[in-house]
Amino acid sequence: MSESETGHDNPSAEDFARGQGVRVGVLTSGGDAQGMNAAVRAVVRTALVMGATPLSILEGWQGAVDNSIHEMGWSDVSSILNQGGTVIGTARSADFREYEGRLVAAENLIRHGIDKLVVIGGDGSLTGTNQFRNEWSQLLTDLVEAGRISHEEAAAHPYLAVVGLVGSIDNDLVGSDMTIGADSALHRIVEAIDALTSTAASHQRTFVVEVMGRHCGYLALMSAVAGGCDYVLIPERPPGEGWEEEMCNVLTQGREAGRRESIVLVAEGAQTRSGDRITAADVAGILKDRMDVDARVTILGHVQRGGTPSAYDRWMPTLLGYAAVQTVLEQGSDDGAVILGVRHNRIARLDLVTAVSDTRNVATLIEQGSYDEAVAARGRSFTEMLKINSLLSAPPSQAPRATGKRIAILHAGGLAPGMNTAARAAVRLGLARGYTMLGVRGGFPGLIDGAVDELSWDDVEGWAFAGGAELGTRRTEPSLEQFYAIGRSIETQQIDGLMIIGGVDAYMSGYELVSQRDRYPAFRIPIVLVPASIDNNLPGSELSIGADTAVNNAVWALDRIKESAAASRRCFVAEAMGRKCGYLAFMSGLAAGAELVYLNEDGVDLDTIASDAAIMRASFEAGRRLFLVVRNEEVSELLTMDFMARAFEEEGGGLFDVRQSAIGHLQQGGSPTPFDRLLATRLVSHALDEICREIGDETSAALYVGMAANSLSSRPIERMLDDFDVADRRPKYQWWLGLKPAAQVVSLPGAGLLGPIPIMDA
Structure with missing residues (x-):
């Protein structure tokens, strides 16, 4: 894979003038997916800013056949970010499957001057689109010969440029980390599992839940891990002979270990190795026959596709739509059709034919019994989660622990949603490796006071979906005077490895502990820092535990704020947390459709506020009814939220x-x-691997782990300040700042254009 984030493949800002006079069509086809509206909105607004004319093709390819094609303006896509489905409609067109239907579609596109298309749909829609593109020359020839278009019209549109965006809740596109709608579908499923878990625990019941995923088990597997389910059945890894007994044993062991409920998750495409389908009803029947359990069946169905899109399915499709226009305007007659997907939180350019072929090949691999290859095609995280899920769901054997080593888990810094999930995973994965797992209650003060408890498998039951932090957390960093007490407690509690989960305070505390190793030998144990901070401001990791939840919470609040202004002409100034890191403000503003976002990274002065106030007034004079401003809480010490609000009102x-x-x-x-x-x-899981590798060594490594470019990484704590700006409490490099051009373009008419966003060649 080559990456052209700063290379010549990306156009400069001056290149955007090529949109002048161009007409760009956008359509959504096949099954709907949350986030399609965000992509449509971005395509329309980016095209307008670049001087092109956007046109919507209603009801998918059927709209092209029926000539349901309309020009779009800026306000036509206002207030659609938070809507599920697709406002321009979608359908599966039988007419378009026939050559005559495609002939009519080509004629209608020519009549509207469209020869550049952004198509948002699944692999079937994109396959049909590519066939249409390949036939374009022949279609024009036939239309000219039939007298339906002129030679001049055909000559003006000699080729069809196509960019595809994949809208599929199944997340089944090979080569892309995520597809539009998958994250929102996970939200629906996990919300349902959480709700079922509470009612199942009340009555000690068993539920069998069926989720979508005809050829892809992504939703089922990831929901099982996130929801703490007991057993999961997916297409890529059909269960072996005797799986029924294995499933019953896992459920029985869970109950014996203290679980009050049991949940089995079934992907709709699950089957045996002989090809027989496994339904939720089949599983319920097996549990009744073998365990005398009256399991309740819940089939979630199309609820997984509906509802408000998640924050991710607003900001990422926005970037995809922006990049799609950027790409389709670049395409020449010799360029192939491309799909834009997501790799490592960046936009990735994929060859359409190859991506669709690889995606469809997974079903072939499953039919051939090549299950390892099918799993590998889904990507590294899918493979990892298969292994992790089996360890999390089943209690370890009651055999004596093999290692005799004791690993402690400690939270430090501000609370971040997901701390409980991290602690639960650490305990269960550690127990599975044969370690004694300890929980430190109350951060470093708790460690000093000896508030350390041994944790069992069932002690952390239910922590996966609980907010807060059951072990407690404190923002205090230990002082130099407390290091001796910490060292004594480590020795007294016989701690052989320490996992610190938290934010900046946790990281700086870990750094200080390591710096004192020469004075305090007790600190010469494996110490690993795990990033957990809603501010997303930690070095070595592009994403921290809790940041996604915080963005979704902020977007929910901003949606409510916007609704409250529906009957008035109002500007809202909202302030997001994050201290001097603007990640929360930027991402929530992008996902909520804010017109202006102020970041500490950019700074703000009186001239900027005056200029923005003039833009705001002009937009209200032009008919605007709502204007949303989001500011980073420490964007300026003097220009406060109250000052801004008063300046705008004046x-x-x-x-x-x-x-x-x-x-x-x-x-x-x-x-x-x-x-x-x-x-x-x-x-x-990665942090535990590092501790296990180092435990027992006299000079054990101290590391901070993270997720960078979708890969797990580890770096020495001693070098942490190379990556971290201590004064501003944020990483020296922040990947998300490269997304600002897209946010500026889609938010406010006339806001200007900074340039392209990075696109990777995969």
């Missing part, structure tokens, strides 16, 4: 009123999102 002169709201600790609360549960599980 400029408004009664044309609109101004309200202000600090979102506050709402961002830290609630149940962690599926993403944060999965991230916590992967990071902790």
Whole structure:
């Protein structure tokens, strides 16, 4: 894979003038997926800013056949970010499957001057689109010969440029980490599992839940890990002979270990190795026959596709739509059709034919019994989660622990949703490795006071979806005078390895402990720092546990704020947490559709506020009814939220009123999102691997782990300050700052254009 984030493959800002006079069509086809509206909105607004004319093709390819094609303006895609489905409609077109239907579609596109398309759909829609593109020359020839278009019209549109975006809740596109709608579907499923868990535990019941995933087990597997389910059945890894007995044993062991409920998750495409389908009803029948358990069946169905999209399915499709216009305007007659997917939180350019072929090949691999190859095709995280899930779901054997080593888990710093998930995963994965797992209650003060308990498998039952931190956390960093007491406690508690989960205070505490190793031999144990901070401001990891939940909480609050202004002409100034790191403000503003976002990284002055106030007034004079401003809480010490609100209201002169709201600790609360549960599980598993590798050595390494470019990484704590700006409490490099051009373009008419966002060649 080559990466062209700063190379010549990306156009400069001056290249965007090529959109002048171009007409760009956008359509959604096949099954709907949450986040399609965000992509459509971005395509329309980016095209307008680049000087092109966007046109929507309603009801998918059927709209092209029926000539349901309309020009789009800026306000046509207002207030759709938080809507599920697709406002321009979708359908599976039987007419388009026939050559005559495609001939009519080509004629209608020519009539509207469209020869550049952004198509949002599944692999079937994109396959049909590529066939249409390959036939374009022949279609034009036939239309000219039939007198349906002129030679001049055909010559003006000699080729069809196509960029595909995959909208699929199954997350089944090979080569892309995520597809539009998958994260929102995970939200729906995990919310249902959490709800079922509480009612099942009340009555000590067993539930069998069926989720979507005809050829892809992503939703089932990730929901099982995030929801703490007992057993999961997926297409890529059909169960072997005797699986029924194995499933019953796992459920029995869970109950004996203290579980009050049992949940089995079944992907709709699950089958045996002989090819016989396994349904939720089949599983319930097996449990009845073999365990005399009256299991309740819940089939989630299309609820997984519906509802408000998650924050991720707002900001990532926005970036995809922006990049799609950037890409389709570049395409020449010799370029192949491409799909834009997601790799390592960046936009990735994939060859359409190859990506679709590789995706469809997974089903072939399953039919051939090549299960390892099918799993590998799903990617590294899928493979990791298969292994991790089996360790998390089944209690370890009661055999004596083999290692005799004791690993302690400690939280430090501010609360981050997902800390409980991380602690649970650490305990269960550690026990599975044969270690004694210890929980330190109350951070470093608790360690000094000896508040250390041995944790069993059932002690952490239910922690996966609980907010807060059962072990407690403190923001205090140990002082030099406390190091001796910490060392004595490590020796007294016979701690052989220490996992510190937390934010900046945790990281700086870990750094100080390591720096004191020469004075305190007790600190010469494996020490691993795991990033958990809603601010997402920790070195060595592009994403921290809790940040995704905080963004979703902030977006929920901003949605409510926008709704409260529906009957008035109002500007809202909202303040997000994050101290001097603007990640929360930027991502929540992008996902909520804020017109302006102020970041500490950019700074703000009186001239900027005056200029923005003038833009705000002009937009209200042009008919705007709502204007949303999001600011990073420490963007400026003097230019406070109250000052900004007063300045905007003064400029408004009664044309609109101004309200202000600090979102506050709402961002830290609630149940962690599926993403944060999965991230916590992967990071902790990696951290345990590092501790296991070092435990027992006289000069054990001290590391901070993270997720960078979708890969798990480890770096020496001694070198941490190379990556970290201590004064501003944020990493020296922040990947998300490269996304600012897209946010500026789609938010406010006339806001200007900074340039392209990075696109990787995969």
